[in-house]
Amino acid sequence: MRGIRKEFPGVVANDEVSFEVRRGEVHALLGENGAGKSTLMNILYGLYRPDGGEIRLNGKPVSFSSAREAINAGIGMVHQHFMLIPVMTVAENVVLGTEPVREGVLLDERAAARRVADMAKTFNFAVDPEALVEDISVGQQQRVEIMKALYRNADVLILDEPTAVLTPQEASDLFDILQTLRQEGMSIIFISHKLNEVLEIADRITVLRRGKTIETVSRHGATEASLARAMVGRDVLLRVDKPQAATGDVLLTVQDLHVRDDRGIEKVRGVSLDVRAGEIVGIAGVDGNGQSELIDALTGLQKIESGAVTIAGRELSHASARAALDAGIGHIPEDRQRRGLVLEFSIAENIALHDYAKPPTARSGWLFPGRMVQRAKTLIKEFDVRGGGPLTRAGGLSGGNQQKLVVAREIDRDPKVLIAAQPTRGLDVGAIEYLHRRLVAERDEGRAILLISLELEEILSLSDRILVLFEGEIVGEHTGEVSEETIGLEMLGGGEKAVA
């Protein structure tokens, strides 16, 4: 692809972008959110038309006006949000649009299933062709997406942020599959903003920033720091420097907490912990080991089966969400788009979500929009929320700025205890750096911070104390230096406690 240019109303998404992929290599496209990676790939896949530049495939210039043309030319794409139909079988999803036919008009279901089974066997995919897509795991769904491309004889495979939805184990399986495909002579374009996985899988790396190609480098010689600099345009502190914690009183106490999820399964089974003022306690664990239920119980969103939650001396075991907030809990939710913000509301309205009924925002049942806007202006400035003013729709902000907005609202309420759940999920390096520094700063202000994250690295670099959650129980506690391996083992239930 050479000199590709694409403009959307008001933005240049790709500005003279050039890069090339060789046969049998894994080529990573690295860049922050909004750097133009996905746009570039949608152009290559025929979903967008470029405003300038040319695409050459095997030396010949090509131009695709639809996905079908790109597919016919041997390009396959695994989208970030899977393009699968949940109520159809794996085989039906794979052959859709290029179906095998018998007797002229009928769909040959058997041939479809057989060919999918053959592919699954060749590449060791372990996917049942007759299974419904909604019944298989996310990792398997991704393999179905890859099979869709293989079935259409793709020799260039584009993967858009493929690991975003995978567990670490599934991601490692995916990398094995990609290695196999590369050995078969396939060219793979791997889009990501995660430095470590790019260094692990890619042969060469092209960095994009704000729609422009910055550089193409070989994996050998590239480091996380050098790539981060190219991505962001300045030096990035990947490790957080933080002073020694000065801890104070215990602000959050949880005693023998048991919580059941919506289906009645006990997900939190006797968790006890406390968090002091001025410390960050990190909870490590593989997804689905009770993190969400623990958070929901602490914030009053889920009923507690038994046990006690105390915030700054106040018993809050069966309190409502409103009471938990009033008692001094701040909550940065796991899913900012669904739980953190009302995307159709403006920034000012989102900021007023908690305190809309209290002075100064409201008095005697009347809302004062002017005051809401004033407050929003102050916070936008203080927390460096970019991309709009107080009346901008929250949904129009980038992920990093949405998260800053949530953090601004929660911290402005001056909470005693701040629960930060996956605070940097899906964010790019620059925004992660900002949020990490902010969390440490809030700790130094004397807040008690409970950090729940699936990113082990984040837990290790931020926490003063680490608790490991496995199947709803705390199976390990560490203060000070501890290796990633030790915690990783405990996260899988293989710690000392399990051995003993």
Place this chain on the structure above:
Amino acid sequence: MNTWTARLENPLSARLRDPATTGAFGILLGAFAAFLAIPPIEARTVTWPILFGIVAAALGIWTVTRGRRRLGWGAVAAGLLGIGLGILATRSSTGNLESAFDATLVAQTLGFSTPLVFGAIGGMFSERSGVVNIGLEGMMLMGAFWGVYGADKGGSWAVGLLVAMGVGGLLALVYAFFAIHLRADQIVGGTAVNFLAVGITGYFFIELYNNNPIHNGVSLLPNVHVPGLPVNPDNPHGFVDFLGQAVGDLSILTWAGLALVILAYVVLFKTPIGLRIRACGEHPRAADTVGINVYVIRYGCVILSGMLAALGGIYLSEGPQGNGTFIFNMTNGRGFIALAAMIFGNWRPAGAAAAALLFGFSSALALKLQVYSQSAGTLFQILPYVLTLIAVAGVIGRTVAPAADGKPYAKQ
């Protein structure tokens, strides 16, 4: 040696013991219990209905205890209803009974179902591709009027059929343009189509026919005589006469409707085009990314639904009941009942057809019962709506619409 476990693992017996099977079988038996007491079988003792009813209820209880509650209670209710109806039927005089439950009831059920089948299958194509088609009613009405017009001016019912399909398809095309291209709200758009159709047919009915019933002698849809069956036996007796009365003299469209159900099933579920249609209704973007033209599929399906609905409409005016006359707004909500049948049948051809037959049956029964009691007949008329509400509320297994049904698709 392990014959017992081998038998346990035998797929057939396992399937028979599956609560879903027993529950469905129980409901069937319950219906059969009531059926025993009415002609043509007409058991004159209460023993048989009671026996079958009890077996049905027992199967229902077995099903409930195996975890399928709704189905199980359904079977219990069917069993009890079967007993009740059976007792009532055996108590009433044979003469009354025979005039209410005779072979013409079957014929009328099929007749009333015909327009519903066409409408429901038409709606199914549209909705399976992702476009809600509330405008079925209007498209049906257009078919009813322009079908007679075509038959009148063209001199043949075949011309009427073609004109009806053409006009129905045209109105559907207009609707498709709004719903697909302009991404207008499909409920509002469909409602507008319905009013538009009332207006257009009303206007031309006055303009062309002075609001008078269209004169006699219009070429009508022919009936199909099944070879070997008596058409109108003077003194019906025995099974052959019963069959002759029931299916010996049905409209060509009634048979076409039955064929359409099978054809729709094959097309939707056994061909590549059907797979693509369903893909567009479930996840249009996924379809788009594998090179399927979502717009072409949706336009095609909506136009087809208009043509099929128009066929349902022409049956009303040109069929055995219409006799070549058009009446202002003569569809009278049948398009909506067809839509209800489609939902009741869970967006599947066989289900929709079964629902259409059930609704047709309740209309036919209402007509018969009017002889004895005006109010009872009217009460039966509401049965389709009650059943639809029950179906939508998920009492008999939840109905699931295509995921992208009613959502306009915008290419990026």
